Amino acid sequence: MVNGLEKYFDRTFFVPEGIICWPHVSYFDAMVIFVSLKQTPFDEVIFGLDSISFINFGKSQKEIVDLIFQHFKDFNPKQENSNKIITHEVPIYYDMNGKDLAALSISLQMDKEEIIYKHQHSSLQVAMIGFLPGFIYLKGLDEAIISNRKKIPSPRIAPGSVGIAETFTGIYPIQSPGGWNIIGFCPIKLFDVQKKPAVNLKIGDDFRFYSITAQEYAKLNAHG
Amino acid sequence: MVRSTTAFMQVLETGVYASVQDGGRFGYLHWGIPHSGFMDKALAALANELVGNPEDAPCIEFYKNNLSIRFSKSAFVAIAGIQVSFSINDAIFSGTQSILIPKGGVLKIISLPHHNWAYLAIFGGFNSEEILGSRSMMKGVTTLDKLYKGMTIAYTHTTQVSMDLSISLGKEKEKDINVIPGPEYTLLSKSIQIKVFKKPLMISPQSNRQAYVLQGFDQEIPDAQIKSGYTPAGTIQLTSAGKMFVLMNDGQTTGGYYRIGFIDKEDIGRLSQIPFGDKVQFKMIEDIKL
Structure with missing residues (x-):
């Protein structure tokens, strides 16, 4: 294997139930590995922000290592990545009256308008889906608006809420408690188990928010 | 001969928490969807076994007591839980067992003294919503995240009934x-x-x-x-x-x-x-x- 993935075999971490975890995987490799898994011999592959875990139920960890080796034997990152880059254009209603945005404005010492501008002009990319069903992590946030999570999580965050924390933007698919700083709301359902597939995003896709008004948000709101 | 038709159970009381669960929903972790499924697989498998179902067939999993359900038609069910006691109409039963609930009968869980979770299995199975290959209720995946008072769940009514069975389950010794x-x-x-x-x-x-x-x-x-x-x-x-x-x-x-x-x-x-x-x-x- 001379495709740059050898190093991950050395770092393999074993987790119970025949789970293999590769920590510290580069984003580029995660992107191309994700694409390569259209035809997957694995029962589950879980992408973290810098890790990938492989599961095959009922198989030993050695058998999974062999499967991984087989799957990636002829793997060519450059070829896998020749797929066209997809850009998702997604509406957002930036809530200028939101509490979290006001708090961010103080902690970042930046006007609310500037925070929004910097968010909207960040080159966002899909990093992973995880945590909750359909919770989307986007990377590539403008460094000037990197923030900490809220010290005390909000007990109830509305579905469609868009928050920022650390270097990520997250989109809440369902009502949930959460600690991200909410800056706006996305009216469309990016994740819907009634649809096939439930989600149309893949790791590495570009993601761009376009701003809509409160009225447009109300009209488009699919969260009910 | 087994005749089967659809019947409905109505949830009269849910207790603290009850939900439909099965063996689990696999293959969607990369969308953030957990496996869900029975908290105590062995106990749920026993409930299913008592009515002749596959071990991962859907059951109602309930926490402690007070779950109460009315059955529109007769139903052959099993209740599995350590020293569980329950009533069917006015009769009181205790212990893990399979039993026939008559048409219009009301099942009520009276107590589950030692454990958190117990199971109700039904011969023929629950016909609740199935999403991504599983009936396990899960917030953000299935329409309902748990049982609600007043809701109904379809089940398959059958005339076939195998023998009532009861099993004596002792409280397990505490182990690390x-x-x-x-x-x-x-x-x-x-x-x-x-x-x-x-x-x-x-x-x-x-x-x-x-x-x-x-x-x-x-x-x-x-x-x-x-x-x-x-x-x-x-x-x-x-x-x-x-x-x-x-x-x-x-x-x-x-x-x-x-x-x-x-x-x-x-x-x-x-x-x-x-x-x-x-x-x-x-x-x-x-x-x-x-």
């Missing part, structure tokens, strides 16, 4: 829960490693199908954070504030806290049944079977 080290265990200082599982920890009453909250450690671990990575059911998380959780079947699929250990697969069901408010002793197994 085995833990294998997680990826971030070695990032803890030696003194914390020794301390973290030394004393029994209390399972907080705030625990649920997402996570069991452990109380009694509470030592701050500065900067105990990772980039969000996979957290299987059974992951023991330790936060920088010193809070500990065991992620359970409906738990988050990835997390940013230290994963200091994983509950041995064989012990997850037993852990799930330790009553909230009781203490649990974890035991680290260093030599892992790979």
